Amino acid sequence: MQASAINLADKLATFSAHWSPRVIAEMNDYQFKLVKFQGEFVWHAHADTDETFIVLHGQMEIGFRDRNVTVREGELYVIPRGVEHITRAEGECHALLIEPRGIVNTGDTDSTLTADNDVWA
Amino acid sequence: MQASAINLADKLATFSAHWSPRVIAEMNDYQFKLVKFQGEFVWHAHADTDETFIVLHGQMEIGFRDRNVTVREGELYVIPRGVEHITRAEGECHALLIEPRGIVNTGDTDSTLTADNDVWA
Numbered sequence: 001m002q003a004s005a006i007n008l009a010d011k012l013a014t015f016s017a018h019w020s021p022r023v024i025a026e027m028n029d030y031q032f033k034l035v036k037f038q039g040e041f042v043w044h045a046h047a048d049t050d051e052t053f054i055v056l057h058g059q060m061e062i063g064f065r066d067r068n069v070t071v072r073e074g075e076l077y078v079i080p081r082g083v084e085h086i087t088r089a090e091g092e093c094h095a096l097l098i099e100p101r102g103i104v105n106t107g108d109t110d111s112t113l114t115a116d117n118d119v120w121a
Numbered sequence: 122m123q124a125s126a127i128n129l130a131d132k133l134a135t136f137s138a139h140w141s142p143r144v145i146a147e148m149n150d151y152q153f154k155l156v157k158f159q160g161e162f163v164w165h166a167h168a169d170t171d172e173t174f175i176v177l178h179g180q181m182e183i184g185f186r187d188r189n190v191t192v193r194e195g196e197l198y199v200i201p202r203g204v205e206h207i208t209r210a211e212g213e214c215h216a217l218l219i220e221p222r223g224i225v226n227t228g229d230t231d232s233t234l235t236a237d238n239d240v241w242a
Binding site for chain 1: 122123125126127128129130145146147148149151153170171172173176185190191192193195196197198199201202204219220221
């Protein structure tokens with residue numbers, strides 16, 4: 001059991017690398033991860049799971065093949081399983097990611113942006 | 122697929138009832154729920170699942186039989202499955218709850234505070 005609550009801002013202050021999610025807590029077989037990013041990621045999909053972004057700072061765009069969705073600070077978006085998407089941010093964006101344990105950030109796409117998995121903040 | 126991002130503040134503005142969680146999104150078989158509360162809830166446990174609180178406004182205390190944990194705005198706490206707990210807040214608190222679909226707010230405890238389940242904001 002967590003000894004105390006997890007402060008999101010405190011955990012965000014412990015790293016600066018972009019596109020490199022850090023696990024901060026687990027709920028059943030799901031993980032809460034903080035991520036910082038700027039620029040454009042790679043097109044990918046997660047065949048077996050939805051994936052949730054909650055923007056904590058700045059704003060991001062989630063690109064789909066047929067549309068773009070803007071997610072601003074204080075907003076939440078659930079990307080459906082199996083749907084190709086790309087994340088982008090003009091300025092630095094900080095987000096809380098929620099997804100099952102073991103999900104790789106680049107999904108089904110090999111990329112230099114593929115991050116080590118299960119790294120804790 | 123969501124047409125647009127879900128703004129947490131906008132959704133919080135749509136209701137005022139206490140201890141009455143409102144679903145705002147689903148991820149796989151999990152739900153994101155907003156809840157407002159003040160005062161003290163009832164002791165209960167959820168035998169089969171962890172339960173996550175992220176405080177969006179104000180602060181709350183999660184009481185366990187052997188300790189209390191304070192969760193402030195911008196903080197996250199995961200209550201482990203099967204552990205008896207009670208939630209309290211001196212002032213009004215707004216939180217984002219994350220737990221599997223079908224979880225009743227009072228868990229294994231019958232109470233006048235048992236809320237209708239699966240009510241969407």
